[in-house]
Amino acid sequence: MEIEELSDLVKKHGKSIYGFCRKLAANQADTDDLYQETFLTAMEKRDQLDANRNPKGFLLSIAVRLRRNHRRKFAWRQRIAPTADLGDAADRLRHPGEETPEEAVLSRELRGKIQAAADGLNDKLKIPLYLYYTADLSVEEIASALRIPVGTVKSRLHQARKTMKERLEAESL
Amino acid sequence: MNESDKWDRMLRQALAADEEPGERLNESLIQRYKERTGMKRGIRKKWSAGALAAVLALAVSVTAYAATQVFSSKEVAERLGEKALAGAFDSADAIEIGRTETSGGYEVTLHGIVSGAGLREIDGPSGISPDRTYAVVSIARQDGSPMPDTSDSEYGQDPFFVSPLVKGLKPWQVNIFTMNGGHAEFVENGVAYRLIECDGVEMFADRGVYLAVSSGSSFFRKEAFAYDERTGEIAPNRDYPGAALLFDLPLDQAKADPAKAETYLRELLKEPSSDAAPKATGEEKPVAAGDGAGSDQPPDSTGDAEADLAKQIEWLHSRIPEGTVIEESVQEVGYDDKGNALYDYDGWQVAIPLEESFPEGLTGDWQVAGFSGDDAGYKVLQFSRDEQGVVKGRILLLN
Numbered sequence: 001m002e003i004e005e006l007s008d009l010v011k012k013h014g015k016s017i018y019g020f021c022r023k024l025a026a027n028q029a030d031t032d033d034l035y036q037e038t039f040l041t042a043m044e045k046r047d048q049l050d051a052n053r054n055p056k057g058f059l060l061s062i063a064v065r066l067r068r069n070h071r072r073k074f075a076w077r078q079r080i081a082p083t084a085d086l087g088d089a090a091d092r093l094r095h096p097g098e099e100t101p102e103e104a105v106l107s108r109e110l111r112g113k114i115q116a117a118a119d120g121l122n123d124k125l126k127i128p129l130y131l132y133y134t135a136d137l138s139v140e141e142i143a144s145a146l147r148i149p150v151g152t153v154k155s156r157l158h159q160a161r162k163t164m165k166e167r168l169e170a171e172s173l
Numbered sequence: 174m175n176e177s178d179k180w181d182r183m184l185r186q187a188l189a190a191d192e193e194p195g196e197r198l199n200e201s202l203i204q205r206y207k208e209r210t211g212m213k214r215g216i217r218k219k220w221s222a223g224a225l226a227a228v229l230a231l232a233v234s235v236t237a238y239a240a241t242q243v244f245s246s247k248e249v250a251e252r253l254g255e256k257a258l259a260g261a262f263d264s265a266d267a268i269e270i271g272r273t274e275t276s277g278g279y280e281v282t283l284h285g286i287v288s289g290a291g292l293r294e295i296d297g298p299s300g301i302s303p304d305r306t307y308a309v310v311s312i313a314r315q316d317g318s319p320m321p322d323t324s325d326s327e328y329g330q331d332p333f334f335v336s337p338l339v340k341g342l343k344p345w346q347v348n349i350f351t352m353n354g355g356h357a358e359f360v361e362n363g364v365a366y367r368l369i370e371c372d373g374v375e376m377f378a379d380r381g382v383y384l385a386v387s388s389g390s391s392f393f394r395k396e397a398f399a400y401d402e403r404t405g406e407i408a409p410n411r412d413y414p415g416a417a418l419l420f421d422l423p424l425d426q427a428k429a430d431p432a433k434a435e436t437y438l439r440e441l442l443k444e445p446s447s448d449a450a451p452k453a454t455g456e457e458k459p460v461a462a463g464d465g466a467g468s469d470q471p472p473d474s475t476g477d478a479e480a481d482l483a484k485q486i487e488w489l490h491s492r493i494p495e496g497t498v499i500e501e502s503v504q505e506v507g508y509d510d511k512g513n514a515l516y517d518y519d520g521w522q523v524a525i526p527l528e529e530s531f532p533e534g535l536t537g538d539w540q541v542a543g544f545s546g547d548d549a550g551y552k553v554l555q556f557s558r559d560e561q562g563v564v565k566g567r568i569l570l571l572n
Contacts, residue, residue, distance in 0.1 A: 006206055010199050019190020027329045035194060036202045037392045114187035133188035
Protein backbone atom coordinates (compact mmCIF):
# COMPACT_ATOMS: atom_id res chain seq x y z
CA MET A 1 0.00 0.00 0.00
CA GLU A 2 2.75 2.39 0.99
CA ILE A 3 4.77 1.30 -2.01
CA GLU A 4 1.83 2.09 -4.28
CA GLU A 5 1.53 5.45 -2.62
CA LEU A 6 5.19 6.17 -3.27
CA SER A 7 4.99 4.92 -6.88
CA ASP A 8 2.00 7.11 -7.47
CA LEU A 9 3.77 10.12 -6.00
CA VAL A 10 6.82 9.49 -8.17
CA LYS A 11 4.68 9.02 -11.27
CA LYS A 12 2.79 12.26 -10.71
CA HIS A 13 5.57 14.52 -9.52
CA GLY A 14 8.86 12.78 -10.25
CA LYS A 15 9.68 14.82 -13.31
CA SER A 16 9.08 18.21 -11.65
CA ILE A 17 10.95 17.26 -8.52
CA TYR A 18 13.87 15.84 -10.46
CA GLY A 19 14.08 18.89 -12.73
CA PHE A 20 14.13 21.16 -9.69
CA CYS A 21 16.73 19.06 -7.88
CA ARG A 22 18.89 19.04 -11.00
CA LYS A 23 18.92 22.84 -11.05
CA LEU A 24 20.00 23.03 -7.43
CA ALA A 25 22.50 20.20 -7.19
CA ALA A 26 26.07 20.43 -8.36
CA ASN A 27 26.12 17.15 -10.24
CA GLN A 28 23.98 14.22 -11.19
CA ALA A 29 24.95 12.09 -8.20
CA ASP A 30 23.82 14.86 -5.83
CA THR A 31 20.67 15.31 -7.90
CA ASP A 32 19.82 11.62 -7.62
CA ASP A 33 20.46 11.69 -3.88
CA LEU A 34 18.43 14.81 -3.29
CA TYR A 35 15.60 13.45 -5.44
CA GLN A 36 15.44 10.11 -3.65
CA GLU A 37 15.86 11.63 -0.20
CA THR A 38 13.04 14.08 -0.93
CA PHE A 39 10.59 11.25 -1.59
CA LEU A 40 11.88 9.14 1.30
CA THR A 41 11.52 12.06 3.69
CA ALA A 42 8.05 12.78 2.33
CA MET A 43 7.06 9.19 3.04
CA GLU A 44 8.30 9.57 6.61
CA LYS A 45 6.03 12.58 6.92
CA ARG A 46 3.09 10.89 5.25
CA ASP A 47 0.60 12.33 7.66
CA GLN A 48 1.52 15.85 6.64
CA LEU A 49 1.64 14.80 3.02
CA ASP A 50 -1.88 13.43 3.17
CA ALA A 51 -3.14 16.54 4.91
CA ASN A 52 -1.39 18.82 2.47
CA ARG A 53 -3.57 19.72 -0.45
CA ASN A 54 -0.56 20.39 -2.61
CA PRO A 55 1.74 17.35 -2.56
CA LYS A 56 3.98 18.81 -5.24
CA GLY A 57 4.59 21.96 -3.19
CA PHE A 58 5.15 19.81 -0.12
CA LEU A 59 7.75 17.69 -1.94
CA LEU A 60 9.51 20.77 -3.27
CA SER A 61 9.61 22.35 0.18
CA ILE A 62 11.28 19.17 1.48
CA ALA A 63 13.84 19.32 -1.33
CA VAL A 64 14.61 22.95 -0.49
CA ARG A 65 15.00 22.15 3.20
CA LEU A 66 17.18 19.10 2.62
CA ARG A 67 19.43 21.01 0.34
CA ARG A 68 19.60 23.99 2.68
CA ASN A 69 20.54 21.83 5.64
CA HIS A 70 23.15 20.13 3.53
CA ARG A 71 24.80 23.31 2.47
CA ARG A 72 23.91 26.02 4.93
CA LYS A 73 27.07 27.87 5.82
CA PHE A 74 29.09 26.65 2.91
CA ALA A 75 26.39 27.66 0.48
CA TRP A 76 28.18 30.97 0.54
CA ARG A 77 30.99 29.48 -1.35
CA GLN A 78 28.80 28.13 -4.10
CA ARG A 79 27.45 31.51 -5.06
CA ILE A 80 29.47 32.17 -8.10
CA ALA A 81 28.78 35.01 -10.43
CA PRO A 82 28.51 33.90 -14.03
CA THR A 83 31.84 34.39 -15.70
CA ALA A 84 30.92 32.68 -18.95
CA ASP A 85 30.79 34.69 -22.11
CA LEU A 86 27.27 36.00 -22.20
CA GLY A 87 27.88 38.36 -25.07
CA ASP A 88 25.19 37.77 -27.60
CA ALA A 89 22.64 36.74 -25.00
CA ALA A 90 22.40 40.37 -24.04
CA ASP A 91 22.10 41.37 -27.69
CA ARG A 92 19.15 39.06 -27.92
CA LEU A 93 17.73 40.55 -24.78
CA ARG A 94 18.11 44.06 -26.06
CA HIS A 95 16.27 43.24 -29.24
CA PRO A 96 13.59 40.86 -28.15
CA GLY A 97 11.28 42.00 -30.90
CA GLU A 98 13.41 40.49 -33.62
CA GLU A 99 11.98 37.10 -32.95
CA THR A 100 8.35 36.26 -32.40
CA PRO A 101 7.74 34.18 -29.30
CA GLU A 102 6.49 31.34 -31.48
CA GLU A 103 9.80 31.23 -33.29
CA ALA A 104 11.81 31.79 -30.22
CA VAL A 105 13.22 28.37 -29.73
CA LEU A 106 16.24 29.31 -27.73
CA SER A 107 19.58 28.26 -29.03
CA ARG A 108 21.50 25.88 -26.88
CA GLU A 109 24.08 28.59 -26.31
CA LEU A 110 21.59 31.20 -25.19
CA ARG A 111 19.86 28.70 -22.96
CA GLY A 112 23.24 27.92 -21.39
CA LYS A 113 23.91 31.56 -20.78
CA ILE A 114 20.57 32.16 -19.15
CA GLN A 115 21.04 29.07 -17.00
CA ALA A 116 24.49 30.29 -15.97
CA ALA A 117 23.04 33.66 -15.00
CA ALA A 118 20.36 31.91 -12.92
CA ASP A 119 22.96 29.68 -11.27
CA GLY A 120 24.88 32.80 -10.28
CA LEU A 121 22.00 34.15 -8.22
CA ASN A 122 21.98 33.68 -4.49
CA ASP A 123 19.63 31.11 -3.02
CA LYS A 124 17.11 33.68 -1.91
CA LEU A 125 16.47 34.61 -5.52
CA LYS A 126 17.39 31.35 -7.20
CA ILE A 127 15.04 29.04 -5.32
CA PRO A 128 11.83 30.99 -6.03
CA LEU A 129 13.02 31.40 -9.64
CA TYR A 130 13.41 27.65 -10.16
CA LEU A 131 10.21 26.89 -8.29
CA TYR A 132 8.40 29.24 -10.65
CA TYR A 133 10.02 28.49 -14.01
CA THR A 134 11.29 24.94 -13.56
CA ALA A 135 8.80 23.38 -11.18
CA ASP A 136 5.85 25.43 -12.49
CA LEU A 137 4.56 26.47 -9.08
CA SER A 138 2.37 29.52 -8.83
CA VAL A 139 3.45 32.50 -6.73
CA GLU A 140 0.97 31.45 -4.04
CA GLU A 141 2.28 27.88 -4.04
CA ILE A 142 5.86 29.12 -3.71
CA ALA A 143 4.86 31.31 -0.79
CA SER A 144 3.31 28.32 0.91
CA ALA A 145 6.27 26.01 0.19
CA LEU A 146 8.85 28.51 1.43
CA ARG A 147 6.62 29.92 4.17
CA ILE A 148 7.14 33.48 3.10
CA PRO A 149 4.56 36.11 2.14
CA VAL A 150 3.26 36.23 -1.44
CA GLY A 151 4.61 39.78 -1.75
CA THR A 152 8.10 38.58 -0.87
CA VAL A 153 7.92 35.88 -3.55
CA LYS A 154 6.88 38.47 -6.12
CA SER A 155 9.66 40.78 -5.02
CA ARG A 156 12.26 38.04 -5.24
CA LEU A 157 11.12 36.91 -8.66
CA HIS A 158 11.27 40.50 -9.83
CA GLN A 159 14.72 40.96 -8.35
CA ALA A 160 15.93 37.67 -9.85
CA ARG A 161 14.78 38.65 -13.35
CA LYS A 162 16.26 42.09 -13.00
CA THR A 163 19.61 40.83 -11.74
CA MET A 164 19.86 38.22 -14.49
CA LYS A 165 19.02 40.72 -17.15
CA GLU A 166 21.58 43.18 -15.86
CA ARG A 167 24.25 40.52 -15.71
CA LEU A 168 23.53 39.26 -19.18
CA GLU A 169 23.64 42.77 -20.53
CA ALA A 170 26.77 43.70 -18.57
CA GLU A 171 28.61 40.65 -19.83
CA SER A 172 28.01 41.68 -23.41
CA LEU A 173 29.81 44.98 -22.97
CA MET B 174 3.47 41.27 -26.01
CA ASN B 175 5.69 43.64 -24.05
CA GLU B 176 9.35 43.12 -23.29
CA SER B 177 8.61 41.81 -19.82
CA ASP B 178 6.36 39.09 -21.22
CA LYS B 179 8.98 38.11 -23.76
CA TRP B 180 11.65 37.93 -21.11
CA ASP B 181 9.32 35.85 -18.98
CA ARG B 182 8.67 33.46 -21.85
CA MET B 183 12.37 33.15 -22.57
CA LEU B 184 13.12 32.32 -18.95
CA ARG B 185 10.40 29.72 -18.92
CA GLN B 186 11.96 28.08 -21.95
CA ALA B 187 15.54 28.31 -20.73
CA LEU B 188 14.88 27.14 -17.18
CA ALA B 189 12.36 24.40 -17.97
CA ALA B 190 13.14 21.02 -16.45
CA ASP B 191 15.03 19.27 -19.19
CA GLU B 192 16.01 16.07 -17.40
CA GLU B 193 13.83 13.33 -16.08
CA PRO B 194 14.52 10.71 -13.47
CA GLY B 195 15.53 7.46 -15.13
CA GLU B 196 13.59 4.27 -14.57
CA ARG B 197 16.50 2.78 -12.68
CA LEU B 198 16.62 5.73 -10.34
CA ASN B 199 12.93 5.35 -9.56
CA GLU B 200 13.30 1.60 -9.12
CA SER B 201 16.19 2.16 -6.74
CA LEU B 202 14.10 4.72 -4.86
CA ILE B 203 11.32 2.18 -4.36
CA GLN B 204 13.90 -0.41 -3.36
CA ARG B 205 15.46 1.96 -0.84
CA TYR B 206 12.07 2.65 0.61
CA LYS B 207 11.33 -1.06 0.92
CA GLU B 208 14.68 -1.69 2.56
CA ARG B 209 14.34 1.28 4.84
CA THR B 210 10.94 0.32 6.13
CA GLY B 211 11.87 -3.38 6.21
CA MET B 212 15.06 -2.76 8.13
CA LYS B 213 13.34 -0.49 10.56
CA ARG B 214 11.04 -3.27 11.57
CA GLY B 215 13.64 -6.05 11.44
CA ILE B 216 16.53 -4.63 13.37
CA ARG B 217 15.10 -5.09 16.78
CA LYS B 218 14.64 -8.78 16.23
CA LYS B 219 17.77 -9.40 14.32
CA TRP B 220 20.49 -7.81 16.38
CA SER B 221 21.44 -8.25 19.95
CA ALA B 222 23.97 -6.08 21.71
CA GLY B 223 26.50 -8.92 21.60
CA ALA B 224 26.05 -9.44 17.89
CA LEU B 225 26.55 -5.74 17.27
CA ALA B 226 30.08 -5.88 18.62
CA ALA B 227 30.87 -8.69 16.20
CA VAL B 228 29.37 -6.78 13.29
CA LEU B 229 31.45 -3.76 14.15
CA ALA B 230 34.61 -5.84 14.22
CA LEU B 231 33.84 -7.38 10.84
CA ALA B 232 32.75 -4.25 9.07
CA VAL B 233 35.77 -2.28 10.14
CA SER B 234 38.39 -4.58 8.85
CA VAL B 235 41.49 -2.65 9.80
CA THR B 236 42.07 -0.18 12.58
CA ALA B 237 45.33 1.64 12.73
CA TYR B 238 46.85 4.98 13.48
CA ALA B 239 47.77 6.86 10.39
CA ALA B 240 51.41 6.40 9.64
CA THR B 241 51.63 9.27 7.24
CA GLN B 242 49.22 12.09 7.83
CA VAL B 243 49.48 14.54 4.98
CA PHE B 244 47.60 17.44 6.54
CA SER B 245 46.63 18.17 10.10
CA SER B 246 43.17 19.49 10.99
CA LYS B 247 44.71 22.93 11.32
CA GLU B 248 46.25 22.76 7.86
CA VAL B 249 43.01 21.54 6.30
CA ALA B 250 41.11 24.45 7.86
CA GLU B 251 43.80 26.84 6.64
CA ARG B 252 43.61 25.52 3.11
CA LEU B 253 39.86 26.03 3.16
CA GLY B 254 40.37 29.65 4.15
CA GLU B 255 39.14 29.13 7.73
CA LYS B 256 42.08 30.77 9.47
CA ALA B 257 40.31 31.41 12.76
CA LEU B 258 39.14 27.84 12.86
CA ALA B 259 42.66 26.64 12.03
CA GLY B 260 43.79 28.41 15.20
CA ALA B 261 41.09 26.64 17.18
CA PHE B 262 42.28 23.27 15.89
CA ASP B 263 45.67 24.23 17.26
CA SER B 264 44.29 25.02 20.72
CA ALA B 265 44.52 22.82 23.79
CA ASP B 266 40.78 22.15 23.61
CA ALA B 267 40.93 20.59 20.16
CA ILE B 268 41.21 16.84 19.98
CA GLU B 269 43.71 15.72 17.36
CA ILE B 270 42.79 12.12 16.67
CA GLY B 271 44.63 10.90 13.59
CA ARG B 272 42.85 7.57 13.51
CA THR B 273 42.53 5.66 10.27
CA GLU B 274 40.11 2.86 9.42
CA THR B 275 39.34 1.09 6.19
CA SER B 276 36.06 -0.06 4.75
CA GLY B 277 34.60 -0.69 1.30
CA GLY B 278 37.87 0.02 -0.47
CA TYR B 279 38.44 3.35 1.21
CA GLU B 280 40.84 4.48 3.89
CA VAL B 281 39.23 7.08 6.10
CA THR B 282 41.11 9.18 8.63
CA LEU B 283 39.47 11.21 11.36
CA HIS B 284 42.02 13.95 11.87
CA GLY B 285 40.54 15.97 14.68
CA ILE B 286 37.57 17.69 16.23
CA VAL B 287 36.99 20.94 18.05
CA SER B 288 33.95 22.42 19.74
CA GLY B 289 32.94 24.45 22.76
CA ALA B 290 35.76 26.01 24.74
CA GLY B 291 38.32 25.72 21.97
CA LEU B 292 36.17 28.01 19.85
CA ARG B 293 35.15 30.53 22.47
CA GLU B 294 38.18 32.73 21.95
CA ILE B 295 37.48 33.18 18.28
CA ASP B 296 33.74 33.66 18.58
CA GLY B 297 32.90 36.86 16.74
CA PRO B 298 33.32 38.15 13.24
CA SER B 299 34.96 34.95 12.02
CA GLY B 300 31.55 33.28 11.91
CA ILE B 301 32.92 30.42 14.01
CA SER B 302 30.68 29.64 16.96
CA PRO B 303 31.41 27.85 20.24
CA ASP B 304 27.97 26.27 19.89
CA ARG B 305 29.13 24.36 16.84
CA THR B 306 31.33 21.34 16.31
CA TYR B 307 33.95 21.15 13.58
CA ALA B 308 35.77 18.01 12.44
CA VAL B 309 38.22 17.10 9.71
CA VAL B 310 38.18 13.82 7.85
CA SER B 311 40.21 12.61 4.90
CA ILE B 312 39.30 9.85 2.48
CA ALA B 313 41.69 7.95 0.22
CA ARG B 314 41.31 4.88 -1.93
CA GLN B 315 42.75 1.77 -0.38
CA ASP B 316 44.29 0.60 -3.65
CA GLY B 317 46.31 3.78 -3.87
CA SER B 318 44.50 5.19 -6.91
CA PRO B 319 43.72 8.90 -6.48
CA MET B 320 40.37 10.27 -5.42
CA PRO B 321 38.97 12.38 -8.29
CA ASP B 322 39.93 16.00 -8.14
CA THR B 323 37.13 18.53 -7.64
CA SER B 324 37.59 19.62 -11.26
CA ASP B 325 37.25 16.05 -12.64
CA SER B 326 33.97 14.93 -14.13
CA GLU B 327 34.24 11.87 -11.89
CA TYR B 328 34.19 14.02 -8.77
CA GLY B 329 31.14 13.35 -6.63
CA GLN B 330 30.15 10.21 -8.49
CA ASP B 331 30.77 8.20 -5.35
CA PRO B 332 29.50 10.70 -2.78
CA PHE B 333 30.16 10.44 0.94
CA PHE B 334 28.09 10.98 4.02
CA VAL B 335 30.18 12.27 6.93
CA SER B 336 28.25 13.06 10.07
CA PRO B 337 28.19 12.83 13.83
CA LEU B 338 25.63 10.33 15.11
CA VAL B 339 24.51 10.08 18.71
CA LYS B 340 24.02 6.83 20.54
CA GLY B 341 20.38 6.33 21.42
CA LEU B 342 19.10 8.77 18.82
CA LYS B 343 17.75 7.61 15.48
CA PRO B 344 20.51 8.43 13.01
CA TRP B 345 18.08 9.26 10.21
CA GLN B 346 16.59 11.90 12.49
CA VAL B 347 19.70 13.31 14.16
CA ASN B 348 22.58 13.75 11.76
CA ILE B 349 24.55 16.50 10.06
CA PHE B 350 21.58 17.58 7.94
CA THR B 351 19.13 17.98 10.77
CA MET B 352 21.83 19.52 12.96
CA ASN B 353 22.23 22.45 10.60
CA GLY B 354 25.46 21.11 9.20
CA GLY B 355 27.54 21.67 6.14
CA HIS B 356 30.90 20.80 4.74
CA ALA B 357 33.73 22.05 2.57
CA GLU B 358 36.10 19.82 0.71
CA PHE B 359 39.24 19.79 -1.38
CA VAL B 360 41.33 17.07 -2.98
CA GLU B 361 45.10 17.12 -2.73
CA ASN B 362 47.50 14.44 -3.93
CA GLY B 363 44.60 12.07 -4.52
CA VAL B 364 43.24 12.44 -0.98
CA ALA B 365 39.90 14.11 -0.31
CA TYR B 366 39.85 16.34 2.77
CA ARG B 367 36.54 17.35 4.26
CA LEU B 368 35.82 19.88 6.99
CA ILE B 369 32.39 19.35 8.48
CA GLU B 370 30.48 21.52 10.89
CA CYS B 371 27.16 21.22 12.66
CA ASP B 372 25.49 22.16 15.91
CA GLY B 373 27.67 21.27 18.89
CA VAL B 374 27.74 17.62 19.93
CA GLU B 375 29.50 18.09 23.29
CA MET B 376 26.11 18.29 25.01
CA PHE B 377 25.61 14.63 24.04
CA ALA B 378 28.96 13.51 25.49
CA ASP B 379 27.32 11.37 28.18
CA ARG B 380 25.34 9.40 25.58
CA GLY B 381 28.27 8.58 23.28
CA VAL B 382 28.86 10.26 19.95
CA TYR B 383 30.14 8.67 16.75
CA LEU B 384 31.52 10.17 13.60
CA ALA B 385 29.98 8.16 10.75
CA VAL B 386 31.38 7.92 7.24
CA SER B 387 29.70 6.05 4.41
CA SER B 388 30.02 6.05 0.64
CA GLY B 389 27.38 5.78 -2.06
CA SER B 390 25.30 8.76 -0.98
CA SER B 391 25.63 12.23 0.50
CA PHE B 392 22.78 11.37 2.84
CA PHE B 393 22.34 8.95 5.70
CA ARG B 394 21.50 5.50 4.40
CA LYS B 395 19.90 2.89 6.52
CA GLU B 396 21.60 0.34 4.32
CA ALA B 397 24.98 1.51 5.59
CA PHE B 398 24.27 1.60 9.32
CA ALA B 399 22.08 -0.45 11.60
CA TYR B 400 20.36 1.18 14.53
CA ASP B 401 19.19 -0.91 17.43
CA GLU B 402 16.21 0.88 18.89
CA ARG B 403 16.44 -1.20 22.06
CA THR B 404 20.03 -0.43 22.97
CA GLY B 405 20.49 2.75 20.96
CA GLU B 406 23.66 1.32 19.43
CA ILE B 407 24.59 2.25 15.89
CA ALA B 408 26.81 -0.04 13.86
CA PRO B 409 28.07 -0.19 10.29
CA ASN B 410 26.23 -2.76 8.21
CA ARG B 411 28.62 -5.48 7.12
CA ASP B 412 26.58 -6.21 3.99
CA TYR B 413 26.82 -2.67 2.74
CA PRO B 414 28.62 -2.69 -0.60
CA GLY B 415 30.52 0.57 -0.01
CA ALA B 416 32.37 2.15 2.86
CA ALA B 417 30.53 2.29 6.19
CA LEU B 418 32.36 2.97 9.41
CA LEU B 419 32.08 4.75 12.72
CA PHE B 420 34.64 6.49 14.86
CA ASP B 421 33.97 6.92 18.55
CA LEU B 422 34.47 10.57 19.38
CA PRO B 423 36.50 10.91 22.58
CA LEU B 424 34.45 13.73 24.07
CA ASP B 425 34.87 14.81 27.66
CA GLN B 426 31.81 13.47 29.47
CA ALA B 427 32.08 16.29 31.97
CA LYS B 428 30.99 18.61 29.15
CA ALA B 429 27.70 16.81 28.63
CA ASP B 430 24.66 18.97 29.17
CA PRO B 431 21.58 16.73 29.36
CA ALA B 432 19.18 19.63 29.92
CA LYS B 433 20.48 21.54 26.92
CA ALA B 434 20.44 18.34 24.86
CA GLU B 435 16.85 17.70 25.84
CA THR B 436 15.75 21.18 24.79
CA TYR B 437 17.74 20.95 21.57
CA LEU B 438 16.23 17.59 20.65
CA ARG B 439 12.72 18.76 21.43
CA GLU B 440 13.18 21.56 18.94
CA LEU B 441 14.97 19.42 16.36
CA LEU B 442 12.45 16.60 16.39
CA LYS B 443 9.45 18.89 16.37
CA GLU B 444 7.43 18.35 13.23
CA PRO B 445 7.02 21.59 11.31
CA SER B 446 3.43 22.66 11.18
CA SER B 447 2.13 22.95 7.64
CA ASP B 448 0.25 26.10 8.50
CA ALA B 449 3.00 27.70 10.57
CA ALA B 450 3.49 31.41 10.25
CA PRO B 451 6.34 32.53 8.01
CA LYS B 452 9.60 32.50 9.92
CA ALA B 453 13.21 33.33 9.33
CA THR B 454 15.49 30.43 8.38
CA GLY B 455 19.08 30.08 7.35
CA GLU B 456 18.34 31.54 3.97
CA GLU B 457 15.49 33.72 4.93
CA LYS B 458 16.91 36.55 6.96
CA PRO B 459 14.24 38.83 8.37
CA VAL B 460 13.09 41.23 5.71
CA ALA B 461 14.25 44.69 6.62
CA ALA B 462 11.80 47.53 6.91
CA GLY B 463 10.69 50.19 9.34
CA ASP B 464 13.34 52.55 10.60
CA GLY B 465 16.20 50.28 9.62
CA ALA B 466 19.07 52.66 9.00
CA GLY B 467 21.23 53.23 12.05
CA SER B 468 19.84 50.27 13.95
CA ASP B 469 21.95 47.22 14.66
CA GLN B 470 19.01 44.95 13.92
CA PRO B 471 17.29 44.42 10.59
CA PRO B 472 14.04 46.35 10.81
CA ASP B 473 10.66 44.65 10.85
CA SER B 474 8.64 43.88 7.78
CA THR B 475 6.04 46.35 6.68
CA GLY B 476 4.26 43.79 4.56
CA ASP B 477 5.17 45.64 1.37
CA ALA B 478 7.80 43.39 -0.16
CA GLU B 479 9.27 45.91 -2.60
CA ALA B 480 9.59 48.53 0.11
CA ASP B 481 11.02 45.94 2.49
CA LEU B 482 13.70 44.99 0.01
CA ALA B 483 14.68 48.59 -0.62
CA LYS B 484 14.84 49.25 3.10
CA GLN B 485 16.85 46.13 3.69
CA ILE B 486 19.42 47.32 1.17
CA GLU B 487 19.37 50.75 2.78
CA TRP B 488 19.86 49.15 6.17
CA LEU B 489 22.76 47.05 4.90
CA HIS B 490 24.40 50.15 3.45
CA SER B 491 24.00 51.87 6.81
CA ARG B 492 25.90 49.04 8.49
CA ILE B 493 28.92 49.33 6.22
CA PRO B 494 30.77 52.04 8.24
CA GLU B 495 30.75 49.71 11.24
CA GLY B 496 31.60 46.64 9.22
CA THR B 497 34.69 44.57 9.92
CA VAL B 498 37.06 44.05 7.05
CA ILE B 499 38.20 40.47 6.60
CA GLU B 500 41.83 41.32 6.15
CA GLU B 501 42.71 38.24 4.14
CA SER B 502 39.97 39.16 1.69
CA VAL B 503 41.66 42.39 0.60
CA GLN B 504 43.15 41.41 -2.72
CA GLU B 505 44.21 43.04 -5.92
CA VAL B 506 42.00 41.77 -8.71
CA GLY B 507 43.11 39.86 -11.80
CA TYR B 508 41.73 40.48 -15.27
CA ASP B 509 40.19 38.31 -17.95
CA ASP B 510 40.64 38.81 -21.68
CA LYS B 511 37.59 41.08 -21.81
CA GLY B 512 39.07 43.41 -19.24
CA ASN B 513 36.71 42.32 -16.45
CA ALA B 514 38.16 42.48 -12.98
CA LEU B 515 38.31 39.01 -11.43
CA TYR B 516 38.07 38.60 -7.69
CA ASP B 517 38.36 35.22 -6.04
CA TYR B 518 38.33 34.79 -2.28
CA ASP B 519 36.87 32.11 -0.09
CA GLY B 520 34.32 31.06 -2.67
CA TRP B 521 33.48 34.52 -3.93
CA GLN B 522 34.37 34.29 -7.59
CA VAL B 523 33.25 37.44 -9.25
CA ALA B 524 33.89 39.06 -12.61
CA ILE B 525 32.93 42.72 -12.80
CA PRO B 526 33.03 44.99 -15.82
CA LEU B 527 35.43 47.74 -14.78
CA GLU B 528 34.00 50.60 -16.78
CA GLU B 529 30.58 50.07 -15.28
CA SER B 530 31.91 49.85 -11.74
CA PHE B 531 34.40 52.68 -11.94
CA PRO B 532 33.29 55.51 -14.16
CA GLU B 533 36.08 57.82 -15.34
CA GLY B 534 37.77 59.60 -12.47
CA LEU B 535 36.16 57.59 -9.67
CA THR B 536 38.96 56.53 -7.34
CA GLY B 537 39.40 55.91 -3.67
CA ASP B 538 35.90 55.01 -2.50
CA TRP B 539 34.85 51.44 -1.95
CA GLN B 540 31.97 50.54 -4.26
CA VAL B 541 29.44 47.93 -3.18
CA ALA B 542 29.27 44.98 -5.57
CA GLY B 543 26.84 42.82 -3.64
CA PHE B 544 25.47 41.67 -0.31
CA SER B 545 24.90 38.19 0.95
CA GLY B 546 23.80 36.69 4.20
CA ASP B 547 23.29 33.50 6.13
CA ASP B 548 22.98 32.43 9.75
CA ALA B 549 26.34 33.93 10.57
CA GLY B 550 25.30 37.40 9.44
CA TYR B 551 25.61 39.62 6.42
CA LYS B 552 28.62 40.30 4.25
CA VAL B 553 29.30 42.84 1.58
CA LEU B 554 31.73 42.62 -1.31
CA GLN B 555 33.36 45.89 -2.30
CA PHE B 556 35.80 47.10 -4.91
CA SER B 557 38.00 50.16 -4.98
CA ARG B 558 40.37 51.68 -7.53
CA ASP B 559 43.27 53.89 -6.51
CA GLU B 560 44.82 56.74 -8.47
CA GLN B 561 47.32 54.38 -10.08
CA GLY B 562 44.44 52.33 -11.41
CA VAL B 563 45.02 49.39 -9.07
CA VAL B 564 41.68 47.70 -8.28
CA LYS B 565 41.23 45.79 -5.05
CA GLY B 566 38.33 43.76 -3.69
CA ARG B 567 37.44 43.10 -0.07
CA ILE B 568 34.72 41.58 2.08
CA LEU B 569 33.24 43.17 5.17
CA LEU B 570 31.27 41.44 7.88
CA LEU B 571 28.16 43.41 8.80
CA ASN B 572 27.24 41.82 12.10
